[in-house]
Amino acid sequence: MGELVVVLLRCTDLRPGVDPLTGAISRDPRASALSASDAAALEHGLRIGELLGKRVLAMTAGGPETEAPLREALALGAEVRRVPVTASYLEELAADERALAQALVAALQGEVPDLVLCADRSADRGTGALPAFLAHELGCAQAPGLVSLELTPDGLVAERRLDYGRRERMLVPLPAVCSVEGAGVRLRRASLPASLQAATAAVPVADVAVKPGAVRVVRAGPSRPRPRHLPAPTGTSRERLLALTGALLSHEPPTVVGPVGAEEAADELLDFLVRQGYLSEARTGWAVT
């Protein structure tokens, strides 16, 4: 067993600007912050680190803009490290989470953590796949999507939501990768003296590089359809409610795709996005290399 609890943080602009005319998204690096899930992961890490008497390392992959949230972690008593990634938006879309997991593990410089914590999904384009890749790279157990994490005499007990309001309690063998929801914790705030000290501290940068992903994104359209102007509501409140809910209108039936091969499935998806207004380009304009 190692001597370390690692918290992997995703620092990003939580309120990116969306151009209402084009749908283009702009992120402000100054607004880089932790999502509720990331903040919860850090809190779990600090608490469990204290209970186990182990060092806590908060690490992020990103550009220099991620240093402000890392300094907040530093002020809370964690060690910090940054894996340098300065990807453009397009490169990020193509990012290979397995390559990222490998880079993060490499940045641990051979130290094997007892526990790795991260958010259940990243706030900006979360697939939730990173924890699984991490567990694979570290060869340890994984417990994703947790709402609580308690150290008991039996070991680490985790809880997660199931359908229909039920919960599942699990005993998590260590070492493990746990991803958590932004719930079930009271966040601590760094003291003023610690914040003052951390404000000017250098954030160590790991000497590793993230390998480029296998996919190359040529271009990306707006992330949502352009806003449409709707006529002012007319009619009685009942009629308006019906119009709003579409209760008595016929709907597009669900589309069952497949079983088909990967290419046809991709074509179907692209057609769907064009039909819904997410893509305006003809399918042939989309090259995936």
Next chain:
Amino acid sequence: MTDVIVVGAGPAGASAALTAARAGLEVVLLERGPFPGSKNAYGGVVYGRVLDDVLPGWYDEVPVQRWVTRRSTMVLTDTQALTVDFRSTAWGEAPYNGCTTFRADFDSWLANKAVEAGAQLVTSTVATGLLVENGVVVGVTTDRPDGDLRAKVVIAADGVNSFLAKQLGLLPKTDAAHLTLGVKEVLSLPREVIDERFGVRGDEGVDVEILGCTRGIAGGGFVYTNKDSLSVGVVVSIDGLAKSGIRPEELIADLKAHPAVAPWVQGAEVKEYAAHLIPEGGYDHLPELSAPGFLVTGDAAGLCLAAGIWLEGVNFAIGSGLAAGKAAAGHVQRDEPLTSYKQDLEGSFVLQDHKRLRKAPGLVLSDRVQQQYPGMIADLVEGMFTVTNPTAKPGVLTLLRRSAKKHGVKLRHLAADGLSGGRTFR
């Protein structure tokens, strides 16, 4: 214990921290937002010449949207618009005059200058009160654990409605009569469309100040061009707004629908809405600017200049902030009294302009200027340019009498206001 605590990293606080740090003082700059400017709302134009001495060549690096090369003053009625339009190519070249800029960009840039000079910026931290011992301010309390911080001087640059200045009794608890509410929308519009509609090119921009667009509530409106958006808003008296029962966003909707403004904003989409108070009491309602261990600067001290067609807050915040930092340095290093701050301001544009224009807020926000003159002037000009053949042209005096009568303006009031306007703006 540090030398100086500056509360608020707006233009006033960043400037105070800059001069104090440059003088060699240990400075902590506290900001409640996650980064400077993140919480700050204003109209859109910064007049940067105040930085000529402290940051020479500032215009080469300031995060500008557009340089204002065209300034228009508009008088509106429901159906009419009279515009006095001025443009100058000189304003599009160094050292420039004013620029449109976003506060998140501008405030971050200026605060970074203070940090480069050695000030320590601590964000996401609210100063919750002053530490006072034997009548002397000795520090602040903050919302962080173990959050008391002591200093030889505290500079309150926490903006309008300053809680710190109120704690010392320098400002009244409530003062609606000397505050206005500014509301604005940022509207997305492609850059080429803005260039075409406003007759500008490249990084040239337009500043339009508007009178008569607030349904008779004392105040005015504005339209500013950014790179690929417009800032459209109104500034209105709080008392008047409350009495009218009108919601501020209705006033912006009115302005956008006015026949003179609608073609500018057609097809634009709202990107952002913001509202903020503005101190408009002017010289006659300024608080004491210092107390033992304490200075107050920028909007916190009511130093925004709001005199009709001039709404200059940022440059006055910078001017007063620079002086506050200097006074703090004199106090810490040479034991000079903090009252030197006010003397310094009296010798600078900050209090000189305020003093000279002390009657302007009262005059510009008066009922006649707000409710009667826009219609009277617009009718007068409409009369002058309406060709009424076969009837001969009426004389200007006749038209003036006619429109004054129509709008209930007595000529002696007009003369008196003209005289007092002449005196105020001389």
